[in-house]
Amino acid sequence: MFYQLCKYVILGPLLRLLFRPRIEGLERVPEEGAAIVAGNHLSFSDHFLMPAILRRRITFLAKAEYFTGPGLKGRLTAAFFRSVGQIPVDRSGRGAGQAAVEEGVRVLERGELLGIYPEGTRSHDGRLYKGRVGVAAMTLRTGVKVVPCAMLGTFELQPPGRRLPRMGRVTIRFGEPLDFSRFAGMEGERTVLRAVTDEIMHAVLELSGQEYVDLYAPEAKAAAQAAKQAGAGDARAEDEQGR
Numbered sequence: 001m002f003y004q005l006c007k008y009v010i011l012g013p014l015l016r017l018l019f020r021p022r023i024e025g026l027e028r029v030p031e032e033g034a035a036i037v038a039g040n041h042l043s044f045s046d047h048f049l050m051p052a053i054l055r056r057r058i059t060f061l062a063k064a065e066y067f068t069g070p071g072l073k074g075r076l077t078a079a080f081f082r083s084v085g086q087i088p089v090d091r092s093g094r095g096a097g098q099a100a101v102e103e104g105v106r107v108l109e110r111g112e113l114l115g116i117y118p119e120g121t122r123s124h125d126g127r128l129y130k131g132r133v134g135v136a137a138m139t140l141r142t143g144v145k146v147v148p149c150a151m152l153g154t155f156e157l158q159p160p161g162r163r164l165p166r167m168g169r170v171t172i173r174f175g176e177p178l179d180f181s182r183f184a185g186m187e188g189e190r191t192v193l194r195a196v197t198d199e200i201m202h203a204v205l206e207l208s209g210q211e212y213v214d215l216y217a218p219e220a221k222a223a224a225q226a227a228k229q230a231g232a233g234d235a236r237a238e239d240e241q242g243r
Contacts, residue, residue, distance in 0.1 A: 020168075020170075025173055029056075037114070037147045037149050040128055045154055045165055047062065047086070050115060051115075061086075061089045061115075064088040067082070067088040101141075119217050125224070128212045130214055131200060133193040135196075136193040139180050140196065150171075154170050174207075175203050175207050180199075
């Protein structure tokens with residue numbers, strides 16, 4: 001009930017007012033039965049925009065930190081995320097990837113729509129990064145199709161670190177569903193998982209037009225931060241020498 005209230009009365013109308021979303025290819029998302037919607041991840045608002053525009057409910061795998069905040073605020077935040085269809089996934093530890101796969105498979109086995117960001121985290125600079133193979137494991141284990149999706153404009157309106165979004169127009173674009181039934185029974189082969197994931201990411205890339213980086217997003221972000229710190233250190237050293 002709270003999901004419907006948010007979508008049609010509270011959050012949905014507000015998001016449509018703020019972002020005036022232009023929707024392309026919505027008919028490519030199946031109206032019933034299990035499927036995966038795999039997209040790029042540019043902004044915190046992505047979590048809410050897609051559920052607001054889809055005709056049916058979609059469940060996302062969300063990082064567990066959204067559900068573990070302290071105090072009353074933390075409990076309210078956790079309750080909100082659960083009520084709008086988010087499932088917490090612990091991304092720490094060796095078994096994190098497998099735990100996410102198992103949660104996703106359970107959603108799909110119920111015949112539901114599963115939303116996933118193969119990059120695993122938001123892009124820190126608006127580029128598209130290498131996808132993790134969990135999405136491939138899910139589609140091969142369940143046999144469901146994958147609908148590629150691209151969010152355009154959300155990074156500019158609410159980049160990482162910005163608490164409140166600016167008003168503007170975004171585009172949400174869905175591609176043709178991808179069928180990987182030719183790889184049935186091969187979910188245990190790493191090269192197959194990598195090939196399927198890369199095909200999904202290529203489809204997202206074609207929809208989004210982003211620059212692609214063949215690195216995992218956390219690695220690229222860490223390298224960028226290290227370079228920034230090194231540059232700041234060099235600048236301080238030059239300043240001290242100038243004195």
